[in-house]
Amino acid sequence: MTIKDVAEYCGVSVSTVSRVLNDHPDVSDAVRTKVLEAIELLHYVPNNSARDLVRPQSDAIGVVVRGAENPFFTGIIRSIEQEVDRAGCTMVLHQIKTGANELFAAASLARSKRLRGLILLGGRFDYTPEQIVTLQVPFVCCTFTNSFGTLDQGVYSSVSIDDRLEAFRAVKYLTDRGHQKIAILLDSTDDRSISELRYRGYLEALESAGIQPDPELVEQTSDFDMAAAYAGVQRLLARRQDFTALFVIADSMAIAAMKALSDAGLRVPEDCSVIAIDGITMSQYTIPTLTTLIQPTEPLGQQAVRTLLDELEGRGESRHLRLETILRPGGTVISLS
Amino acid sequence: MTIKDVAEYCGVSVSTVSRVLNDHPDVSDAVRTKVLEAIELLHYVPNNSARDLVRPQSDAIGVVVRGAENPFFTGIIRSIEQEVDRAGCTMVLHQIKTGANELFAAASLARSKRLRGLILLGGRFDYTPEQIVTLQVPFVCCTFTNSFGTLDQGVYSSVSIDDRLEAFRAVKYLTDRGHQKIAILLDSTDDRSISELRYRGYLEALESAGIQPDPELVEQTSDFDMAAAYAGVQRLLARRQDFTALFVIADSMAIAAMKALSDAGLRVPEDCSVIAIDGITMSQYTIPTLTTLIQPTEPLGQQAVRTLLDELEGRGESRHLRLETILRPGGTVISLS
Numbered sequence: 001m002t003i004k005d006v007a008e009y010c011g012v013s014v015s016t017v018s019r020v021l022n023d024h025p026d027v028s029d030a031v032r033t034k035v036l037e038a039i040e041l042l043h044y045v046p047n048n049s050a051r052d053l054v055r056p057q058s059d060a061i062g063v064v065v066r067g068a069e070n071p072f073f074t075g076i077i078r079s080i081e082q083e084v085d086r087a088g089c090t091m092v093l094h095q096i097k098t099g100a101n102e103l104f105a106a107a108s109l110a111r112s113k114r115l116r117g118l119i120l121l122g123g124r125f126d127y128t129p130e131q132i133v134t135l136q137v138p139f140v141c142c143t144f145t146n147s148f149g150t151l152d153q154g155v156y157s158s159v160s161i162d163d164r165l166e167a168f169r170a171v172k173y174l175t176d177r178g179h180q181k182i183a184i185l186l187d188s189t190d191d192r193s194i195s196e197l198r199y200r201g202y203l204e205a206l207e208s209a210g211i212q213p214d215p216e217l218v219e220q221t222s223d224f225d226m227a228a229a230y231a232g233v234q235r236l237l238a239r240r241q242d243f244t245a246l247f248v249i250a251d252s253m254a255i256a257a258m259k260a261l262s263d264a265g266l267r268v269p270e271d272c273s274v275i276a277i278d279g280i281t282m283s284q285y286t287i288p289t290l291t292t293l294i295q296p297t298e299p300l301g302q303q304a305v306r307t308l309l310d311e312l313e314g315r316g317e318s319r320h321l322r323l324e325t326i327l328r329p330g331g332t333v334i335s336l337s
Numbered sequence: 338m339t340i341k342d343v344a345e346y347c348g349v350s351v352s353t354v355s356r357v358l359n360d361h362p363d364v365s366d367a368v369r370t371k372v373l374e375a376i377e378l379l380h381y382v383p384n385n386s387a388r389d390l391v392r393p394q395s396d397a398i399g400v401v402v403r404g405a406e407n408p409f410f411t412g413i414i415r416s417i418e419q420e421v422d423r424a425g426c427t428m429v430l431h432q433i434k435t436g437a438n439e440l441f442a443a444a445s446l447a448r449s450k451r452l453r454g455l456i457l458l459g460g461r462f463d464y465t466p467e468q469i470v471t472l473q474v475p476f477v478c479c480t481f482t483n484s485f486g487t488l489d490q491g492v493y494s495s496v497s498i499d500d501r502l503e504a505f506r507a508v509k510y511l512t513d514r515g516h517q518k519i520a521i522l523l524d525s526t527d528d529r530s531i532s533e534l535r536y537r538g539y540l541e542a543l544e545s546a547g548i549q550p551d552p553e554l555v556e557q558t559s560d561f562d563m564a565a566a567y568a569g570v571q572r573l574l575a576r577r578q579d580f581t582a583l584f585v586i587a588d589s590m591a592i593a594a595m596k597a598l599s600d601a602g603l604r605v606p607e608d609c610s611v612i613a614i615d616g617i618t619m620s621q622y623t624i625p626t627l628t629t630l631i632q633p634t635e636p637l638g639q640q641a642v643r644t645l646l647d648e649l650e651g652r653g654e655s656r657h658l659r660l661e662t663i664l665r666p667g668g669t670v671i672s673l674s
């Protein structure tokens with residue numbers, strides 16, 4: 001299987017495939033998708049070029065950030081950079097959109113920058129062995145893991161919270177305070193990703209409190225951005241007004257949700273309690289202060305780098321670490337009981 | 338002047354100076370400061386080592402971010418990265434604290450990564466020709482310029498808003514609406530930096546409205562972070578409660594200021610109007626929406642990269658661009674007249 005085969009299969013030129021491989025912007029989305037699908041279908045593994053073979057491997061650690069608009073990542077990136085720096089390596093940062101293919105971006109980056117290893121910050125939870133073949137360097141999933149995929153645990157590392165469990169804790173915080181009608185604002189219930197895991201935690205917390213889940217109280221935004229979260233709450237309110245609490249799967253979305261509730265004339269927490277997960281700095285300054293589960297930002301970044309370096313330097317095998325959040329009570333949840 | 342002279346002058350070993358030069362973390366702050374001061378005092382320019390001379394220059398553009406905790410930078414970094422990527426170069430990102438020496442970090446980065454050029458994102462406004470000698474590659478100041486320094490315009494480029502003028506516009510927006518007692522929350526009145534420039538704009542707007550400035554209404558936080566802004570408003574309120582409006586020099590600080598006003602039992606805008614500068618995404622979701630002057634984030638990043646690349650590729654000389662903000666009325670300012 002050569003680059004020519006891929007080009008012929010797609011009906012494009014070899015240089016077009018090459019542009020896609022090198023993540024060049026001058027390719028239409030349609031062509032890019034077609035080429036990427038063909039690469040996956042044909043199990044094409046790009047050859048390192050002759051030029052690559054004579055270039056020494058760099059000291060660079062690649063960090064591919066999927067969803068750079070998420071302020072939650074800012075602190076983790078800083079923590080990763082400090083740790084990479086401390087190790088005398090260079091961080092090469094590549095930011096892609098939430099919907100983009102991080103494996104592909106990572107493979108391109110690893111090849112073009114001769115990376116020693118990769119940290120994926122935010123990404124899909126359902127990789128297959130075929131999909132990671134192109135990476136060719138050790139990698140650590142930071143803030144996520146392969147919950148829905150078929151990877152062998154030994155072929156990668158991960159450092160994250162337990163999303164399902166933490167969502168369970170957040171929603172249990174509400175049911176413990178007498179809330180029965182609890183809405184959820186999330187990206188998607190079946191994205192095979194963070195949103196689906198947190199949705200499962202929500203369902204489990206309802207179940208353990210003996211509450212029947214109500215599909216009408218589930219609002220999917222198809223996006224993690226604040227504008228989508230704001231619009232999601234507007235749709236939810238147009239449908240139902242009888243919920244007493246809202247679990248939002250991310251702080252930044254929760255801040256937008258509080259704004260939408262306020263603009264609809266509802267008071268937080270008197271008319272609707274709000275709880276979230278993340279603990280971004282901004283969530284301390286909402287009025288009232290957001291009740292949230294704070295992710296251990298700095299340890300997440302540090303452990304991701306240490307895990308990768310230990311693996312690169314033969315000090316350890318791949319690892320899977322689950323760190324815990326800390327609840328900040330804030331002022332957005334009231335007790336009904 | 339050799340590295341040995343610097344070491345002798347400081348009474349430390351050559352390897353310590355070398356660690357400082359390479360921005361190694363295992364050096365105490367006291368020693369680092371001493372060595373850096375000696376380097377500046379003695380006008381020491383580090384030699385490129387023999388190893389450096391045989392290594393080819395990379396395709397890397399360095400971006401040194403001073404004050405990475407400022408969410409305003411997130412969008413600019415993304416914009417810079419996209420533009421660097423489009424040009425087929427690599428972005429090497431280095432984040433330092435607000436108080437750190439960006440010129441030194443930049444010089445270290447340029448040397449160790451063989452950078453083609455540098456973008457400084459946030460930095461001091463008072464460079465001297467001696468201080469920039471160590472950079473040795475073309476550089477662009479992004480979001481700031483050399484207002485208080487002695488650099489020749491031709492030796493660097495800059496892309497920013499006109500801080501003094503935009504602060505003038507913000508405060509004029511308040512005086513036009515009948516406000517007379519206008520407080521200001523800022524980092525410092527004489528930091529020879531963004532804060533001082535915006536303070537000058539504040540004074541000029543008061544003057545042009547015939548208002549006598551009142552030193553008791555000036556609150557300096559000595560920091561741009563949200564916790565410092567919150568504490569600053571607490572100090573201001575402990576001293577004076579008679580101001581009807583507050584100009585805050587940055588959105589993130591304004592969000593913390595609104596929280597402090599609220600915690601003190603004051604309503605925004607009924608008891609106190611608030612206006613700021615920046616236009617970070619989060620400022621759309623405060624309750625009420627923050628009235629602010631929105632900086633052109635994407636063009637700032639793009640123009641910084643284009644300016645640098647034009648210079649590197651001989652398509653142009655150094656340039657100094659001043660971009661304009663756009664006022665978003667929001668809901669945090671009321672008219673008294």
